[in-house]
Amino acid sequence: AGHGGGGAMSADLVRHLIVPGYGDAGGTAERDCAVVEAGGARLAFTTDAYVVQPMFFPGGSIGDLAVNGTVNDLAMAGATPLFLSAAFILEEGTPLADLGRITAAMGAAATAAGVRLVTGDTKVVGHGSGDGVYLTTSGVGVVADGVEIEPRRAAAGDAVLISGDLGRHGVAVLSRREGLEFATTVASDTAPLHGLVAAMLATGADLHVLRDPTRGGLAAALNEIAATARVGVELTERDLPVPDGVADACHLLGLDPLQVANEGRLVAFVRPDQADDVLAAMRAHPYGTGARRIGTCVAGHPGMVVARTALGGTRVISMPIGEQLPRIC
Amino acid sequence: ELVGRARTVRRRFAVSGLVQGVGFRPFAYTTATGLGLAGSVTNTADGVAVEVEGCPDAVHEYGLRLREGPPLAVITAVEEREQEVRGTAGFRIEASTGGPARTLAAPDVAICDDCLGELRDPGGRRHRHPFISCVNCGPRYTIVTGLPYDRAATTMARFPMCGRCRAEYEDPADRRFHAQPIACHDCGPRLELILGPMTMTGADALSEARALLAAGRIVAVKGLGGYHLACDARNADAVAELRRRKRRGGKPFAVMVAGARTAYRIGVFTDRDRDLLAGARRPIVLVPRRSGGGLAGQVAPDSPDVGVMLAYTPLHVLLFGLPGDPPGPDVLVMTSGNVAGEPIVTDDADALRRLAGLADAWLRHDREIRVACDDSVVRGDVILRRARGYAPMPVPLPFAIGPSLAAGADAKNACAVGDGRSVWMSQHIGDMDDLSTVETLHTLAAHLGDIAGVEPKTLVTDQHPGYRSGCWARANAGGRPVRTVQHHHAHIAAVMAEHGLGAGERVIGIAFDGTGYGTDGAIWGGEILIAGYAGFERAGHVGYVPLAGGDASVRRTYRMALSHLRSAGVPWDPALPPVAACPEAERDILAHQLRTGLACVPTSSVGRLFDAVAAIAGVRQTVTYEGEAALVLEGLSRQAGGTAYPWKIDESGVADPGPLIRAVASDVLAGVPATLVGARFHAAVIDLIVTQAQRCRESTGLDVAALGGGVFQNAILLTGAVRELRDRGFVVLWPRLLPPNDGGIALGQLAVAGAA
Ligand SMILES: [Fe+3]
Ligand SMILES: [Mg+2]
Ligand SMILES: [Zn+2]
Ligand SMILES: [Zn+2]
Structure with a gap:
């Protein structure tokens, strides 16, 4: 358990086992997307495997996720996504109708995102060897000159912005998978974010860092950035937008909404003098209407994310460890 | 030897332990001169070396007194050696040789009787001096800024000694010889009271602070290791207001009194408690509260006990007032000056800002606190919180x-x-x-x-x-x-x-607590370990039940109760208090979590079992501080007796709590009061300890049982387990120097x- 949860344990697996295995052929594991030079162009390149139960949930399906997730990984490097590939691992016995719904969702998502699905592969594994449909997408995009968006550029003083409210995707998937009726009003936020990023870049602002807070939620995204850039992040608890449905579900289940996955949100580190312009551009975009400033990047407590509480304390926001363990004695 | 003429001997004593910076050399000096002995004393790399010369009886007596040492010394060894008689006269304090290998900083020490006398003496030059101290008392650890321990390496460095203090500081015969915090009215730190836009100083600050407390106000008081928030502990409105401002929930407040007699009127003290109360470390002593003692109920709303400490700085003594002063409260709530969850405030600017919503006025001084140090808390033989007076x-x-x-x-x-x-x-x-x-x-x-x-x-x-x-x-x-x-x-x-x-030793370890990460990824807390330093073997544990949703099940104890009930096969009957306390929507989801394991982790925690039993018994369904449910259950269980609830322990040492939970539930449904349920449960946990220890003794031959973990803060459990284990021939060890938590x-x- 824990190694797939998108928290400290999966980060460890990548850092200590997978990347070292590659030796000289590998790169760094600093972010979800590589920016490489090829034929004189700056290309962004990413790949992502999707294992989702259930495959269909309020607000989307594994098909939407596979397209939007990869589009977003490219967008978080400031790239314009262009081409995607898709590889299916199908479990014997999966209804063809399900597969049809998934591919239709992929097509629709790709069209909406303005990317093309240009190649792919399909394998079938025996019944019991898979879990319906596993889907891997890779994507290529181009990065304009002058765009340098990387976790290590987070700097003290930066405004920390979020494009919308938190926790919808994780709660939507959970409620469908577990058959929990209380949260059926919560739909996934899955969306392609490169248009939003383009609007942010169009302000002329120097975006330091962009990150989609997917697995492990906002807590994982900010802790990774803080660790990479050796900066602190200070949030204001009351500014964190958690919708009632998400808050209720998390309360009942004992989950932390900051650790719940999002699929259509981005967090941005922006120079403070440009934050208002960027926020205005975000709010003017359909996927950024709920954008707001949630905190500040600071020089103190490097590597740590904290939240100022209503009581006047400063709560430490830990890196999720992959499962909910009590710490209180 | 000739009749009528005393023989002369010379003896060298090498003393090791905590013997530097505690007034050992002046002690050696005054003791020697008092006995008419000549010789010398010096600090060495290993401690202190003393040589004395004189008649054998006096030298013998000197050796005895040296082993007691000055109040702050901790002597671990004294080596004696006979020397050639040299015929020297007088006693000298010589320069240190070799330099200390390690200059230990002593803990902070409560005001001594000598200083208390001077504080009260209208003829003395330190009459009413709020910072009076000597080589036997006063701040140490909280003012040390570096090594070696010397005036310049304390926060007293910024107060140049006046001529009279300097003379005392340099006089080997003086009680203030090398007393680093030495000060007087002329040269020492200054008191002030901040009240809105007003600042009062010196004696006015003290009398105004006392008047504010008497009027039911809350005053932030700068002590040794940080700020306290103080109010009149007999004033129900003041205590309730402090509780409200601190968002304190039901967690007990400690109180401070000026004298032991007041303490004895509000609490029931054993002889040992009395020694602790008035000793140099002066911790908060947790004792049963005396009914009719006149404390506001809100001081400790859920507990039959009260934590009492004696005024331990001259400032506190003066705050209560000397004879002739206008009257003020004789018992003060003295709680850490902090925002919930934060450490105690030490810095003056911080105190003004962070305690702004909490205090009405600030009584403070300009001696800086180098490190924060809370009050220590002791109950009976057990240190619950180890801080001032003990560290470092x-x-x-x-x-x-x-x-x-x-x-x-x-x-x-x-x-x-x-x-x-x-x-x-x-x-x-x-x-x-x-x-x-x-x-x-x-x-x-x-x-x-x-x-x-x-x-x-x-x-x-x-x-x-x-x-x-x-x-x-x-x-x-x-x-x-x-x-x-x-x-x-x-x-x-x-x-x-x-x-x-x-x-190389091994013991039967009984580690019962709330939460600890196990080697199997579960949350442990009911562990029987065959343990040495190098490793351990898990010889048994409380059977796992799911803990759903991490800290949520710690704060909402009804969740833990529902988990235990489900594991024990007890239906969720709304007549059971935790079932009624769990909102219906949450009950459905919790049932789903417990069935599927969603966001659940297995736990063997005895702390969580306490929570569950307290919830089933109707005592607490949610808690505002860690250990609250167990504390309240313990308080209720003191008077009642009762037979122990049963366990089912299998060959591998796993103790299924199912039979216990079923018995608790049926008792509760039959209307058995929580006091009896609690008593039967405590007896069951003691039974478990004894049974598991016996199992381990049979399989290993070990007969030393070591008890550790926060559950052993529970006095019923600790004393019961120690008694029962000893009755069965075990050697029982439990934490004495450090907290069990x-x-x-x-x-x-x-x-x-x-x-x-
Ligand atoms: Fe523990
Ligand atoms: Mg990715
Ligand atoms: Zn003294
Ligand atoms: Zn002086």
Whole structure:
């Protein structure tokens, strides 16, 4: 358990086992997307495997996720996504109708995102060897000159912005998978974010860092950035937008909404003098209407994310460890 | 030998232990001159060396008195050697030879009787001086800024001594010879009271503060290790207001009294409690509250006990007033001046800002507090919180370890540095939820290394992957190795170490607490370990039940009760208090979680079992502070007797709590009062300890049982377990120098890592 949860344990697996295995052929594991030079162009390149139960949930399906997730990984490097590939691992016995719904969702998502699905592969594994449909997408995009968006550029003083409210995707998937009726009003936020990023870049602002807070939620995204850039992040608890449905579900289940996955949100580190312009551009975009400033990047407590509480304390926001363990004695 | 002429002898005493910076040399001087002995005393690398010369009886007597030492000294060894008689006259204090290997900072010490007398003496030059101290009393650890311990390396450095203080400081016969915090009205720190736009100083500040307290106001008072928030403990409105402002929930407040007689009127003290109350360490002593003592109910709304301490600084004594002063409260609530979850405030500017919503006025002074140090809390034989008066006293180790630093655990954190056969435990730091607590750990770990002269080469932490103390250690390792030690292994190793068990020894370890990360990824807390320093074997544990949703089930104890009921096969009957307390929507979801394991982790925690039983008995359905349910249940269970609830223990030592839970539920449904349910449950836990210990003795031949973990803060359990185990021939060890809770765990971490 824990190694797939998108928290400290999966980060460890990548850092200590997978990347070292590659030796000289590998790169760094600093972010979800590589920016490489090829034929004189700056290309962004990413790949992502999707294992989702259930495959269909309020607000989307594994098909939407596979397209939007990869589009977003490219967008978080400031790239314009262009081409995607898709590889299916199908479990014997999966209804063809399900597969049809998934591919239709992929097509629709790709069209909406303005990317093309240009190649792919399909394998079938025996019944019991898979879990319906596993889907891997890779994507290529181009990065304009002058765009340098990387976790290590987070700097003290930066405004920390979020494009919308938190926790919808994780709660939507959970409620469908577990058959929990209380949260059926919560739909996934899955969306392609490169248009939003383009609007942010169009302000002329120097975006330091962009990150989609997917697995492990906002807590994982900010802790990774803080660790990479050796900066602190200070949030204001009351500014964190958690919708009632998400808050209720998390309360009942004992989950932390900051650790719940999002699929259509981005967090941005922006120079403070440009934050208002960027926020205005975000709010003017359909996927950024709920954008707001949630905190500040600071020089103190490097590597740590904290939240100022209503009581006047400063709560430490830990890196999720992959499962909910009590710490209180 | 000739009749009528006394023989002369000369003897050398080499004294080791905590003997420097505690007034040992003036003590040696005055004792020698008092007995008419000649000789000399000097600090050495190993402690203090004294040579005395004179008649044999006096030299013999001198040896006896030397072994008692001045009040603050901790003498670990005295070596004697006969010397050639030299015929010297007089007694000299000689320059240090070799320099101390390690200059130990002493703990802060409560005002001594001599200083108290001078404080009250209208003819003396320190009459009513709020900072009176001497070589036997006053601030130490909280004002030390560096090594060696000298005036310049304390926060008193900025107060140049006046001529008269200087003369006392330099006079070997004076009680203030080399007393670093020496001061007087002319040259010492200044008092002031901040009240809105007004500032009052000196005696006016004190009398106004007392008047405010008498009028039911809340005053922030700067003490030795930080600010307190004070109010009249007999004024129900004032106490309720303080509780409201601090958002304190039901957690008890400690109180301070000026004299022991007042203490005896509000609490029931044993002889040992009385010694603790008036001793030099002067902790908060937790005792049964006396009915009719006149304390406001809100002081400790859920507890039959009260925590009492005696005024321990001259400032506190003056705040209560000397004879003839206008009257003020005779019992004050004295609670840590902090925002919930943060460490105690020490800095003056911080105090004004952070306590702005809490205090009506600030009584403060310009002597800086170098490190925060809360009041210590003691109940009977057990230290519940180890801080002022105890830290940074080193704990001796039974074997030598390399220079290392242990980060402790996340609840009630205390860190430690160790080297050779000594471990310096930090004072209580707090729960690692708040940034300021993590920062305090950072500061204190460095400070402790500085004053102990230890440069850690290895770091040691708990195995919990989410502990912030562990994250802190990894982030600050700087290339040094970071070792991890299992939580309950550390609890048991701490007990072994403080009792001096050697490197190869093994014990039957009984580690009962709320939460600790197990080697199987479960949350342990009901562990029977066959443990040595180098390793352990899990010989038994409380059977697993699911803990749903991490900390949610710790705060909402009804969830833990529902989990235990389900595991025991008891239907969720709304006649059971936790079933009724759980909102219906949550009940459905919780049922789903427990069925499917969604966001659940298995736990063997006895702390959580306490929570569950307290909830089923209708005592607490939610808690506002850690251990609340168990504390309240213990309070209720004191008077009643009753037969123990049953367990089912299998061959592998797994104790299924199912039979116990079924019996508790049927008692509750039959209307049995919580007092009896609680008593039967305490008896059951004692039974479990005894049965498990006997199982282990049969299989291993070991007969030493070591008790550790926060559950043993429970006095019924500790005394019961010790008694029952001894009756069956066990040697029983439990924490005496350190808290049984996670505040003692850093010692075990160092011992385990150092033994490997
Ligand atoms: Fe513990
Ligand atoms: Mg990705
Ligand atoms: Zn004194
Ligand atoms: Zn003076």
